[in-house]
Amino acid sequence: MSSLAETAGLFADRTRAVFCQALLDGRAWTAGELARHAGVRPSTASEQLSRLIEGGVLTQERQGRHRYVRLAGPEAAALVEALAAYAPEVDRPRPRNLRESVRRGAEARARTCYDHLAGRLGVTLADAMVTRGLVATDSGVAVTAAGRAWLADALGYEQPRGARRPLVRTCLDWTERRPHLAGALGAALCAAAFDRGWLRRVGSGRAVQVTPAGAEAFHRLLGAAV
Amino acid sequence: MSSLAETAGLFADRTRAVFCQALLDGRAWTAGELARHAGVRPSTASEQLSRLIEGGVLTQERQGRHRYVRLAGPEAAALVEALAAYAPEVDRPRPRNLRESVRRGAEARARTCYDHLAGRLGVTLADAMVTRGLVATDSGVAVTAAGRAWLADALGYEQPRGARRPLVRTCLDWTERRPHLAGALGAALCAAAFDRGWLRRVGSGRAVQVTPAGAEAFHRLLGAAV
């Protein structure tokens, strides 16, 4: 029996908001990592995580003495994105030291956003797909016939029959302030890129790096210079 | 300098949530009407409305001794919709008397949702547009070439060049639990329907009624039986 007010209340606290935005990288974090990230005590983090799980925004997985949490699903991620897109500012402390600044720079270049790609890389790839006529943006956003063929050829991805998830969806990039591509297409592209060694994680956060093979692949498949 | 937590906080109160959901009918309400609707004192309503306006969710217009408020724009409406769609329950008191029940029934049949149509009418028209091939739902949602022609012929609507607003967008209908159509298309259809006497407001809420001329028009233009 949750209501709009209760749902909104889940995000109406700085600590919980920071958790959700951190988890937008789509990976599972431990309770301790999130506590440090948000600057609160482990006991506080534990309580707040329980509330988010209770509210259905997160799910947990226990492994040994660790508690891993992640966003409950694409709907939850979309809701966090919608709120973040509407809020001009992001709940994140200003960088305090050089390490932090470097990490921010890496994230602005390329990062994951839930299960797809964001940052300059994300919007560059999105633009390339539009330029190549794989995605049409003249009325909302949609995958063209050419785009569908490309997904099958280049990524080996076919939309499952009766799929509930939209094939493509826009997601406002909050470093670029322009949309990048999410939905099943965004997820397939991101997954394929990791599978084939086009990208690798860098550091412990959501930042990623384009490998030489990736640069070649993005140029060959999309005409994108990254 | 608002943040995700602050933005969510705007909706994290029962009274404010009730206000926003009432205003989803797209019309301007006076402060007193909203106070009565939510069951709070005028002083409380006044304070809460000021917070929502401060937060950019609502805008106000003063006329004589009345303060009219409405949702600030389509983005704000979309955010309320996103939260409402995620929250299984709606913040509205159960109907207390026969009048209330009748009104609920009328709203379930046909109502406005911000600037487009909802209820059984809304989803029926959406289904009809899909069936007729005016709107394609196989990859997200998009208006087809035939749909564009239909908009021009039947409604006299042309998408403005360089329009920022998506031509079509889905909006989850919370009485039907299925999507209906929003975006510029939804707004154009709704506006045309009122203009041409296909619909009229019934009662003081968001409920609407299909006129005989409307039933004929919906059948002729969309093959929909409403």
Place this chain on the structure above:
DNA sequence: CGCACGGTTCGGGCCGCGCCGAACTGTTCC
């Protein structure tokens, strides 16, 4: 002019929430 009315402001009361530290449970590693 005076009253009714819609709305606002202010002070005060109350409750809930978010946070912490301390004590505790359970896991891993030596």
Place this chain on the structure above:
DNA sequence: GGAACAGTTCGGCGCGGCCCGAACCGTGCG
């Protein structure tokens, strides 16, 4: 077994939010 570590539970504290009533301000109407 013992130490280190991740996480949880609980009591308590303090702040802030939400609401109300009372007083007040403008507008509109008789």
